[in-house]
Amino acid sequence: MIITDTHTHLYSEAFDEDRAEMMQRTLDANVSRLFIPAIDSTYTASMLQLEKDYPEHVFLMMGLHPTHVKENYKKELAHVEQMLEQHKFYAVGEIGIDLYWDKSTLAIQQEAFRHQIKLAKKYKLPIVIHCREAFNEIFEILEEEKAEDLFGIFHCFTGTLEQAHQAISYNMKLGIGGVATFKNGKIDKFLNEIDLKHIVLETDAPYLAPKPYRGKRNESSYILKVVEKLSEIYNKREEEIAQITTQNSKAVFGV
Template identity: 45%
Template sequence: MIDTHAHIYASEFDQDRDDVVQRALSQGVSQILLPNIDLDSIEPMLETEARYPDICRSMMGLHPCYVDGDVEQTLAIIKAWFDKHAFIAVGEIGIDLYWDKTYRNEQEWAFTTQLNWAKELNLPVVIHTRDSIEETLTLLEKEQDGQLSGVFHCFGGSVEEAKAINDLGFHLGLGGVSTFKNGGMDKVIPHLDLSKVILETDCPYLAPVPHRGKRNEPAYTQLVAQRVAELREMDVSAVDKLTTHNARQLFKL
């Protein structure tokens, strides 16, 4: 299995990162993909990748919650990193209107700018949306010229939204929300196109049941796979195999 979205470079893992990686391996997670969020996360992310070179792979991008009035300067620094290091994706990028709409215009500009980097660099994008699925799809439709690929990570939307995302050529990242009793995903997952599904944790956030409310970690990818298998009436090994294949294709692993 591949945990396609994990922040194991975060300080929440400073005390036991080796153990976290070992637990992931023991649960059949062979690779852990690391999305960047801001300027401060670059160094710990690259250090984590260097420490586990056969397991961890990094992405580069600016998360919408870290977009502010200095976004042009921040993006210039982030863009320069693509000349210094081989990244597997532009991410995590997107639009988040949940916490604060102050920098909405800047978020949209940053998202579009980074989508264009992905086209230039021939890399997939990893998209974060919160209270912004419509806005995100509208911008993506404008930019999609057949060159863009990627994933809407932490998908928790409707069957119709899933179809709109797939129609634009994008995958869905399923994580802990898929296991929540009140998450509504039990009505959605049975109808998804599994050729466009990948698994993730988004750790340390959004731990799946039965660990909800605690720190999440890559080993729990298996719990997401089990939930998908249950809802699709499939063998969990078939879910593992299919989603791993999808992730390898998408991120060219």
């Protein structure tokens, strides 16, 4: 059984003291495909090091995270483009809009999102979307930019059934992680109405640990709890959940 974690920040400082052990637990759990989203230029070196240390298992993305769209965002976007020119990446991400932390940066977040969508089209890469309290704003831009060559993943999907269908209509898979195991997570109530072909698995480690680890540091091996939950929701064997969602991730990332 091969499991794919389509979104995990394994270079995070949260793992600095035991990264090797955590990675071993992950690989021992058959979580052998790990897709790594970018945040900003300060993490690029540690991402590249992670890829060097685990070349068969780690696949990098490049992008500017919406909560890191600040006064210097044009310089950061130039770094994203420079890296896309110089190095092999598997997606532009994570990108999007976040209105939970700071609504005052909406205009530059929108500009950065649009710019990075255009980069994804230029480099023929999928996008990985971060959306927090910003579904309308994200959908507005996806509607403007929609095209055959725009596709990707709606990371950490926490919307309604209607929003799920809308995201899928823009060629997006839904990234499902620990939230599906939460009592008040809500998405578990309608996920079985979404065909499994639209779903990929993720942890967003070190954040959003699934039950029974909720509130603790998340790690990629904990994705087994998400597989378990989806096995219940879809009434399919865990091996089948792993196989279908891994196949879906290959359709997105091309690897």
